Amino acid sequence: MPTNIFPLDSTRKFTDQQLVGHNRWHPDIPPNVTVKPGDVFRIDCREWFDGAIVNDDSALDILHAPLKSVHTLTGPIRVEGAQPGDLLVVDILDVGPIPQEDSGPLAGQGWGYTGIFAKANGGSFLTDQFPDAYKCIWDFRGGVATSRHVPGVSFVGMVHPGLMGTAPSAELLARWNTREAALIATDPDRVPPLALPPEPEMAILGTLTGADFDRVAAEAARTAPPRENGGNQDIKNFTKGTRVFYPVFVDGANLSAGDLHFSQGDGEITFCGAIEMGGFIDMHVDLIKGGMEAYGVFENAVFMPGISNPQYSEWLAFSGTSVTLDGEQRYLDSHLSYQRACLHAIDYLTKFGYTPEQGYMILGAAPIEGRLSGVVDIPNSCSTVYLPTSIFDIDIRPSSSGPAQVDPGIGVPHAAF
Numbered sequence: 255m256p257t258n259i260f261p262l263d264s265t266r267k268f269t270d271q272q273l274v275g276h277n278r279w280h281p282d283i284p285p286n287v288t289v290k291p292g293d294v295f296r297i298d299c300r301e302w303f304d305g306a307i308v309n310d311d312s313a314l315d316i317l318h319a320p321l322k323s324v325h326t327l328t329g330p331i332r333v334e335g336a337q338p339g340d341l342l343v344v345d346i347l348d349v350g351p352i353p354q355e356d357s358g359p360l361a362g363q364g365w366g367y368t369g370i371f372a373k374a375n376g377g378s379f380l381t382d383q384f385p386d387a388y389k390c391i392w393d394f395r396g397g398v399a400t401s402r403h404v405p406g407v408s409f410v411g412m413v414h415p416g417l418m419g420t421a422p423s424a425e426l427l428a429r430w431n432t433r434e435a436a437l438i439a440t441d442p443d444r445v446p447p448l449a450l451p452p453e454p455e456m457a458i459l460g461t462l463t464g465a466d467f468d469r470v471a472a473e474a475a476r477t478a479p480p481r482e483n484g485g486n487q488d489i490k491n492f493t494k495g496t497r498v499f500y501p502v503f504v505d506g507a508n509l510s511a512g513d514l515h516f517s518q519g520d521g522e523i524t525f526c527g528a529i530e531m532g533g534f535i536d537m538h539v540d541l542i543k544g545g546m547e548a549y550g551v552f553e554n555a556v557f558m559p560g561i562s563n564p565q566y567s568e569w570l571a572f573s574g575t576s577v578t579l580d581g582e583q584r585y586l587d588s589h590l591s592y593q594r595a596c597l598h599a600i601d602y603l604t605k606f607g608y609t610p611e612q613g614y615m616i617l618g619a620a621p622i623e624g625r626l627s628g629v630v631d632i633p634n635s636c637s638t639v640y641l642p643t644s645i646f647d648i649d650i651r652p653s654s655s656g657p658a659q660v661d662p663g664i665g666v667p668h669a670a671f
Contacts, residue, residue, distance in 0.1 A: 255296065256347075256536050259287045260328050262298035264352055264360050264532070267305070268326045269458060275300075275327045275512070277458045278474030279430075279483070281421050281504045284461050285332035288506075294347065294538045299415070300326040301361040301532040302513045309365050309391050311403075313669035316369040316526070317387035321376050322456040325417055325477045325486065329510025330460070333539055336507035341545030342420060342500040344509065346560065348536040349413050349494055351394060351516065362532035366392050366399075366516045368619045369526035370611065372669070377446035379523035380593060380614065387669040390615040392516065392529045399517055399529060399619070404612045405663040406647040409620050410564040411516040414492040415535060416528060417477065419484030419555070420500045421508035426482060430475050450476040482553035488528065490518040490621065495560035501546050501553060511535055519617050520624035523596055527618030564621065566642035570651060572599040573627065575634040585633045588626050592637035595624075599639045606650055607659040611666040620645055 262271055273286045289295055301307070302325045307315050336342060352362035361367060371378050373385040390403040400408045422430065434449040441448055454471035462470055480487040484500050492498070500507070514535075518528035546552055574594025576587035584590050596617055603613035621642065628636035643650055648658040 256294045258296040258298065259289065260297040260331070262300060262328070264363070268300050274458065274460055275329055276460045276510065277323060277325055277327060277456070277477060278471070279422055279477060279485070280427060280459070280470045280474035281424050282462070282466070282470050283330055283421065283459050283508070285330040285506055285508055286460060288332040288334055289539060290334045291539060291541045294536070296534055296536045297328045297331070297511065298534050299328050299512045299514050299532060301530055302326055305360050307361065307367050307369070307389070307530070309359065311664065311667050313369070313387045313389040313667040316389045317372055317375065317669035319369070319371065319375060320456065322453050325513050327417065327477065327510040327512040330421060330508035331510065332506035332508060333541065334506070336502050336541055337505055338423065338503055339544055339546045340502040340507070341542040341549065341551060342502050342507045342509060343540040343542060344418070344498045344500065345538040346415070346492060346494055346496045346535060347538055349415060349514065349533065351413070351531050351533045360532055361530055362514070364394050366394065366529040366531035368392065368524060368529055368615050370524045370614060371526055374445060376525055378525040378527070379521060380596060381446065383597065384611065384614060388611050388615070388666045390619070390666050392619065394516060402663060403666050404615055406660040407616060407620065407645055409517060409642070409645040411529070412490050412493050412518065412563055412621050413533070414490055414515055414518070415511050416488045416513035416515050416518070416522070417486040418492070418498065418509070418511040420502055421504045422475070422481070422483050423503040426503055427473065427475055430481060431473070450478050452476070484555040486513065488518065488522045490515070490520060491559035491563065492557070493560035494562045496557055498555050498557040499542070499545070499551060500555045501551055509539070517619055517621060519620055519622035521592065522618060524614060524618035529619050566621070566644060568643045569640040570643050571638050571640045572602065573636055573638050574598055575636055577634065583633055586629060586635045588629060588635040588637055591635040592624060595637045595639040599641055603650070605657045606648060607662055609662055609665055611668070612662065615666060
């Protein structure tokens with residue numbers, strides 16, 4: 255096993271660890287550890303809410319999830335010799351849940367969760383159709399996920415980090431804050447908001463204290479969206495065997511990672527749509543000096559996906575176009591067409607006995623594939639959702655015998671306002 259350079263005690267909170275990570279992006283957050291190009295090492299990662307979500311049949315914890323506290327990131331990790339303009343090469347050698355022999359009832363130790371966030375607290379991709387908070391617990395056994403809240407479904411995990419990236423430069427951070435503030439100003443009272451401005455409350459900034467902490471907390475970017483540095487891209491194919499090439503914006507690169515997922519569907523559509531967990535990542539790092547200029551990678555990572563993903567040979571695909579539910583035509587709106595494809599799939603699954611919330615959870619957690627199938631045929635964009643049929647205990651393909659019925663079990667826990 256590689257040396258663990260960033261161990262975390264599963265019985266202690268994120269801020270009570272020997273090494274304290276961070277939950278904001280800023281170039282002045284000091285690195286916790288240093289590695290060299292060519293090094294192989296392990297890091298531990300906390301579940302993104304640091305244990306706030308528990309394994310029970312209530313969704314009140316999702317309703318009151320502390321969004322200002324996320325994400326709990328392991329890092330920064332300084333890479334010796336990295337300079338702005340380089341490409342940082344990160345190989346994901348292995349990634350998995352917290353070993354179950356560790357103590358503490360935390361996500362990742364044999365279980366994880368998916369949540370539909372309430373519209374008033376983050377919302378989701380389909381927040382107008384699902385405005386309330388719901389939760390689904392998934393159990394892990396032999397690399398397979400099952401749930402008491404969504405019976406009749408099982409699938410092999412595509413374990414991956416939802417978030418990984420390098421630190422921004424001061425100039426890049428200022429650009430983020432300026433453009434996101436301008437977007438917020440177009441509709442400042444929107445629920446959920448158009449973007450998340452810097453937020454000092456609940457900021458965790460590694461070893462910073464005093465006036466330095468206050469200054470950085472007021473400037474630092476939230477970790478919710480993906481940006482030029484990588485960040486919260488939520489790409490389900492960042493599995494074992496993936497190689498990622500990150501732009502370097504500061505000396506040392508200052509790599510950080512977290513938000514581990516046992517599985518996820520394309521889009522992570524419930525917002526807390528993957529199966530969230532804590533765990534570990536084994537990495538190898540290297541540098542391509544001057545790589546940003548040499549390969550034209552000035553912003554946004556490029557990657558070679560892993561080769562350990564589960565393989566599905568049969569799919570049932572659902573399409574959607576850029577027409578709203580009330581019949582309004584939109585011009586090549588791929589976001590809307592993907593929403594319509596997801597709603598089409600959810601409605602289909604209800605014919606087999608699943609509740610709409612169970613169908614939504616399946617699309618968020620299972621390894622569905624989302625595709626932009628047509629983006630030129632005016633006025634309708636066409637998006638598609640590919641659902642692997644073998645994850646179901648029943649046959650969900652259309653046939654003359656009609657839909658088989660699944661026992662919905664106890665259903666998905668709902669937190670009423």
